[in-house]
Structures are given as structure tokens and as C-alpha cells.
Amino acid sequence: MTQTHYLDNAATTPVLPAAIKAAEAAMERWGNPSAQYLLGQTARKEVEEHRRTVAGALCCQPEEVIFTSGGTEGDNWAVTCAAGRRGGHIITTAVEHSAVLEPVKALGQRGFDVTVLPVDGKGRVRVEDFQAALREDTVLCSMMLVNNELGSIQPVAECAKAAKAFKKDIFFHCDAVQGFLKVPFVPKTMGVDAVSVSGHKIGAPKGIGCLYLKKGVKLPPLILGGGQENGLRSGTEPVPMIAAFAAAVAEGSRSQAEECRRLEELRDYTAAQLQENIAELKILSPGDAPHILAVTLPGYKSEVVVRFLSDLGVYVSSGSACHKGKPSHVYAALGLPKPWLDGALRISFGHTSAKEDADALVRGLQEAKAMLFTTLS
Numbered sequence: 001m002t003q004t005h006y007l008d009n010a011a012t013t014p015v016l017p018a019a020i021k022a023a024e025a026a027m028e029r030w031g032n033p034s035a036q037y038l039l040g041q042t043a044r045k046e047v048e049e050h051r052r053t054v055a056g057a058l059c060c061q062p063e064e065v066i067f068t069s070g071g072t073e074g075d076n077w078a079v080t081c082a083a084g085r086r087g088g089h090i091i092t093t094a095v096e097h098s099a100v101l102e103p104v105k106a107l108g109q110r111g112f113d114v115t116v117l118p119v120d121g122k123g124r125v126r127v128e129d130f131q132a133a134l135r136e137d138t139v140l141c142s143m144m145l146v147n148n149e150l151g152s153i154q155p156v157a158e159c160a161k162a163a164k165a166f167k168k169d170i171f172f173h174c175d176a177v178q179g180f181l182k183v184p185f186v187p188k189t190m191g192v193d194a195v196s197v198s199g200h201k202i203g204a205p206k207g208i209g210c211l212y213l214k215k216g217v218k219l220p221p222l223i224l225g226g227g228q229e230n231g232l233r234s235g236t237e238p239v240p241m242i243a244a245f246a247a248a249v250a251e252g253s254r255s256q257a258e259e260c261r262r263l264e265e266l267r268d269y270t271a272a273q274l275q276e277n278i279a280e281l282k283i284l285s286p287g288d289a290p291h292i293l294a295v296t297l298p299g300y301k302s303e304v305v306v307r308f309l310s311d312l313g314v315y316v317s318s319g320s321a322c323h324k325g326k327p328s329h330v331y332a333a334l335g336l337p338k339p340w341l342d343g344a345l346r347i348s349f350g351h352t353s354a355k356e357d358a359d360a361l362v363r364g365l366q367e368a369k370a371m372l373f374t375t376l377s
Contacts, residue, residue: 151287
């Protein structure tokens with residue numbers, strides 16, 4: 001059996017044993033948190049305890065944490081509902097996740113004016129470009145903290161401060177799906193109104209996350225129904241998923257500093273080994289965040305390389321899993337030559353990653369170079 005070397009943790013992470021255990025325990029106590037009898041109220045107390053755990057990691061108040069199904073829901077909620085219905089101007093960036101860009105595109109089709117900010121060669125927005133884009137009719141800004149394909153960190157705090165200084169009622173949303181427990185941040189000190197977080201990027205199951213919503217900020221609900229989550233997000237709370245999410249948050253919080261140093265060392269080791277052993281390989285971005293490394297093999301097709309590596313038990317991606325084989329708008333935003341774009345690969349690390357995985361990747365890419373044909377693109 002081929003040994004697995006998983007290096008696509010920006011797409012999803014293996015579920016932590018503590019998260020599995022927490023979910024299993026919660027499934028044995030299956031009361032509906034909205035029920036008034038003891039079984040339901042026990043579930044309610046557990047949900048609120050888990051909310052406090054997540055709030056502690058975000059350095060916010062528990063009532064500022066609303067559980068969601070993950071990053072996509074949080075992004076759609078913040079962008080769609082914060083923009084309102086009256087029209088106006090929206091600012092975002094060229095390298096946002098599709099969970100932001102698609103709802104922004106839909107708002108543009110409804111009559112909103114949209115400014116999409118370019119990035120520099122490292123995938124970062126220039127603060128001066130953001131400041132120049134602000135207008136009297138700006139109603140919403142959405143900027144990710146850590147790019148999911150490059151690992152570049154955006155100047156969110158600086159831009160949020162500029163937006164609020166320009167006009168206090170501009171709603172500022174941050175997609176922190178790739179930043180949570182990977183880079184230090186506090187929503188309150190960043191000055192943002194809302195932050196999206198996803199559980200499956202930190203060792204929790206897929207289908208759970210949260211939205212930080214600053215106390216006092218009004219945001220209409222995206223999902224209507226029974227009025228759960230203080231009337232902001234209807235639907236019976238998925239207690240086992242919330243329990244697993246909180247367990248992953250607790251474990252990640254305890255080891256965050258140490259783990260981030262380990263991931264940074266592993267990222268740098270991988271980059272050095274690739275450059276030393278594969279002369280044609282170029283580093284697209286070493287990643288400001290510790291867990292993402294973007295590279296390219298110019299002249300090779302990344303989707304072919306990904307499949308070849310997969311057959312060897314080495315798992316990387318050609319970009320965000322949400323692209324499903326389509327060209328990456330993030331890499332395109334860097335203005336790179338087509339052969340570089342065609343050969344782009346994302347390597348991303350997590351709690352199961354080790355140097356043995358990096359060494360297997362190097363061997364796999366050496367085999368790919370020897371066996372695959374280059375293209376003329």
C-alpha cells in the first residue's frame with residue numbers, strides 16, 4: 001500500500017482525535033438546545049460553553065460568536081446582508097476566495113458599483129490603493145486576512161482603520177478562514193465588523209464555523225426560521241459539530257505559537273529542498289503565513305503533475321479546491337507569464353505534516369520531471 005503524504009492542508013485538514021471524541025460524546029446527549037426540558041437545556045449549556053471557548057480564541061465576547069456552517073456561509077452572509085438593498089459602492093480584492101467574489105459579483109449585477117483592488121507581485125494589496133478607492137457611497141469592504149493560495153497576509157487592520165476614519169458606517173468584513181490559529185489577530189483591535197472562520201481548516205469536521213459579529217453592529221440574518229443564535233442564524237444547532245469545533249479550537253489555541261513555528265520551519269525546509277533538487281522550480285510565494293508555500297514548474301501542466309503525484313501518494317493542489325481544475329484567479333492576479341501560471345502548485349502544511357512528507361514531494365517532482373512531457377505554452 002502506498003504511504004500517504006498529505007500536503008494540501010489549506011484545502012482541508014485531518015480531523016483531530018479530540019474533535020472526534022467531542023463530537024461522539026455530544027451525539028450521545030442528543031437533546032435539542034431549544035427544548036425547555038432538562039435534555040434540551042443540557043445541550044443548550046454545552047453549546048454556550050463551546051461558544052465561550054471559541055470566543056476566547058478570538059478574544060471577543062461570547063455573544064459576538066454566531067455558529068455557521070463554515071467560511072462560505074459566513075462570507076456570503078456578511079457580504080450579501082451588509083451591502084443592503086439600497087445600492088452603493090463595494091471594495092474587495094482580486095485575490096479573495098470565491099465565497100466573497102461570487103456574492104460581490106451578484107451584488108454588482110443588482111446595481112452595486114464594485115472596485116476590485118489589484119495586488120503586488122507578492123499578492124498583497126497596497127494600503128494607498130485601498131485609501132484611493134474609498135468613496136462617499138462606499139457601504140462595504142471585504143478583505144481576507146491570509147490568502148488561501150499564496151499565504152500572503154493582507155493589511156486588514158490598516159485598511160479597516162482607513163475605512164472607519166473615512167466614514168464610520170462602512171461595514172468591514174474579513175475572511176480569516178486561512179488565518180485563524182495560523183497568524184495572531186484580534187478582531188476588535190483590527191477594527192473590523194465581521195470575521196469569517198471555518199472549522200475544517202483547523203482540525204474540526206467540515207460543515208461548521210462561525211462568524212464574529214462586533215457587538216452593536218446590526219446585520220440582517222441570511223437564514224430565517226426558528227430564530228436560533230439570537231435570531232441571527234436560524235436552524236437547530238448542530239451540537240456535535242459545535243463540540244468538535246470547540247475542541248479543535250481549544251487544542252489549536254494551546255499549541256498555536258509552538259505549532260506555527262514548527263510549520264514555518266517545515267515550510268522553509270520544503271522550499272530549500274525543492275530549490276536545491278529541482279532547478280527549474282520557482283517559488284511563487286514563500287507565504288507570510290507559516291503553512292502555505294506556492295511554487296511553479298514552468299512548462300509543465302499543474303493538473304497533470306497533481307495527478308502524477310497523487311499516484312505516488314503525495315497530495316498537493318494546483319490552487320484552491322474550489323477552482324475544480326479551472327485556472328486560478330489568484331495566481332493570474334500576480335501578472336505571471338502563462339507557463340508559470342500553468343505550472344503553479346500549492347503546498348500547504350498542517351498538524352500531521354513532517355519532513356518525510358516534504359522529502360516525498362521532492363522525490364515525486366523529480367520523477368514527474370523525468371517522465372512527463374513539457375508543454376509549449
